[in-house]
Amino acid sequence: MKRILALILVFCCLLVPSCGKKERKAETILLDHSWSKEEIAFPDSFRPGSLLSCSGDTVYTAGTEDGKIVLAATDVRSHETETISSDLSGTAVGLCAGENGFALLTPSADPLRGTETVTLSLLSLDGGILAQSDVSAYCPAEFTVITPWFDGESIGFYADGQIVTWDPGKNAFTVCPFDGTVYSVTVKDGVPCLYVMTKTGTTKLFTTQNGEPAEIPADLTSVYPDAVYRRKDALIAVDAAGAEEIGGGVLLDWSHSGIYYKGIRSMAFTDDGTCWTLLRNLTTGETELLCLSPSGEAAERIVVDALYAETGSRIVPVSAMLYNAAQDRVFVRCREVTSVSSENYDLSELNRLILSSREGDVLVFPEGYETYARRGLLYDLDSLMRTDSNVNRSSIYENALPPFEVNGTVYALTPVFRLEGIAMKEKNAGLSLGDLLRSHERRVLMTETKDAVSDLLLKHGVWDYLSPDLDSCAFDSPAFADCLGIIDSFPEENRSGRIPTSERPYENDRVLVAWAQIGSLTDYLEAKLLFGNEAVSFLGYPSSASGGEGGFVVSCRDTISVSSRTAVPEEAWEFVKFMLSGEALKAAGITNSGIPLLKSVSRDVVEGLMGEWSYDAESNWLDGRGMGGIPVSVDEACAEEYLALLEAARVDPAVPGQVDAILGEELSAFFAGARSAEETGRMIQNRIGNYLNERK
DSSP: OHHHHHHHHHHHHHHSOOOSOOOOOOOEEEEOOOEEEEEEOOOTTOEEEEEEEEETTEEEEEEEETTEEEEEEEETTTOOEEEEEEEEESOOSEEEEETTEEEEEEEEEETTTTEEEEEEEEEOTTSOEEEEEEOGGGSOSSOSOOOEEEOSSOEEEEETTEEEEEETTTTEEEEEEOOSEEEEEEEETTEEEEEEEOTTSOEEEEEEETTEEEEEOOOOTTOOOSEEEEETTEEEEEOSSEEEETTTEEEEEHHHHTOOGGGEEEEEEOTTSOEEEEEEOTTTOOEEEEEEEEOSOOEEEEEEEEEEEEOSOOHHHHHHHHHHHTOSSEEEEEEEEEETTSTTOOSHHHHHHHHHTSSOSEEEESSOHHHHHHTTOBOOHHHHHTTOSSSSTTTBOGGGSGGGEETTEEOOBOSEEEEEEEEEEGGGTTOOHHHHHHSSOSOOOSBSSHHHHHHHHHHHHGGGSBOTTSSOBOTTSHHHHHHHHHHHTSOSOBOGGGSOGGGOSOOSSOOOOEEEEESSHHHHHHHHHHTTTOOEEEEEOOOOTTSSSOOOSEEOSOEEEEBTTOSOHHHHHHHHHHHTSHHHHHHHTOTTSSEESBHHHHHHHHHTTOEEEEOOTTOSTTTTTTOTTOEEEEOHHHHHHHHHHHHHOEEOOOOOHHHHHHHHHHHHHHHTTSSOHHHHHHHHHHHHHHHHHHHO
8 A cells, every 4th residue: 555655646746847947056167277378479560460360380360561461470389470471452351371372351442432342362372462353242241350261272251141162263153052140250271160050049060061061060059159160170169268178178268368358359279289369458459469378287167157248347257357367266157148339239138048047157237137036036145245254235335235135135236336316515415305495596507407406306305295104295285385486486497508617616505406426536526516615415316217116326337146046156156256346346447437336445446546636628528517627636535525425325215106207297287387386286295195095
């Protein structure tokens, strides 16, 4: 009987589908930390372009010299370089070196006809032109690089959905249609390797035989490269993290080589195991030829996968480069899913990956954290911060946390943020709306219309007429009607640009409130100038512009979270912390594009700005503000004043979206002259009162 019951129980369990997701396992890889980097010197007159190609024991770089296209030939053993001149002019947009010559693609514009001709040239080993043909008809209207291949007899290239093959001896072309999305075309010793997404959604590799595609057997299920290269019998997958031999672990990571991946313009892998790359130096702007050589043994590392959308801050790849260079246990592998600088910027793929929860330990995205958190896809960061002595709630600006909380729990952080809201003189910060309106002349600067003025003032003062627990309101009071009357007396427009130059800077008491965005000490000094250089108080309020029950006072570009499905939460958290550090922010160049989330980092940034300097007198950055050429002194008192403001800036309780909508509708009618101030107050009282009663 027990056996029968056991069999029945097993059978029933098989019928019940598992409700849990498949648990991830921690991934490890073999990583060589000790690749050496050597810059190859070019002749002084040679200007390298963005193309290189290798053939045998030589790496060729296309460039220019005195307006002519020149090839720099570098021996892979001795690293000695000599140049090969040609009679071609302009800039090469395609290069392939073969055993007995070179294939080059060069565009030339006809300004009279408004057309561009693309010429395919076959050069001898000494640079002489052997044959040429116009291939414009095969090239797409807009392209940057087309990579040709040259097997010693014919030249081929992929463009616009087809493989084109040219026989120079016969000056004859054959065209073979090729379906699929080609991600990359790389060439080794004249043989192409096309990395393709097929119509069925799978990725495959192809070469060509007699002008037609031929598949290269390869397992690409575990790699998501930007390009695939060949080296001897090996296939090398390259992405933002590094170069990985498919099926053989990581050969090279850019981080430990001190290379910013997006600066790479072209690369090749030679049979001796070295990697050659043309890299744009981010400091000098010059293009360098680098030889990267393995010089040690690989060791096992724990992988932290970072999925991200590139917003322009570069915080993820730059942080990974620095972090990996200092690590001997963990390797952060970056995958840029989309970029704001791309013509096809689209968050849908990143959203799909996050929702699937199958990939990514660290997730960096510009929006949507609340949806992910409510679905249980994000790690509870409070649980990590509670035991962390460096990054915790006390080390972070309190006003920056509410936007990243769901039910009081933090699920995301940001490297830098900006405060957006109302600024006013510190001495007036405690005044009610009515007292504020009576405390100065009734002219408001730094706003464009009466609607904007009323929006700022009422956003600040609405809580004077709402109970904190939202169970009552007092908009029908004489005090509120009096405030409406004062606001209605404001002129229709108050553009700061119309203030006579003689009245700049605004050393006066006429500015009641101003909309401000504070993301740096410079922004704060600008706000102070509007208020006669007096200390400023910053009052943020949640905006309901995005719908729902309010928005947030904090704006940011990058939202950083940890996946709830990660198998390496501690390692992922350590990388998140590094992205918040001053070292990472300075390397990414974003210390002045926002307020660092960590108080200690913010203080370091401010202390670095202490001294005397002046605004650029000719700059249009502060056009109409009267700040050009104004001297600024940032002493300890000024720095402490600014840091104290960041600590004190508060987020008022969220005004329900329906309350905000009712105020907007009724005030529009009031300013249009449809009702008196008293009637408007009573109408608002009735509508908001009914709404509050319905909420109970």
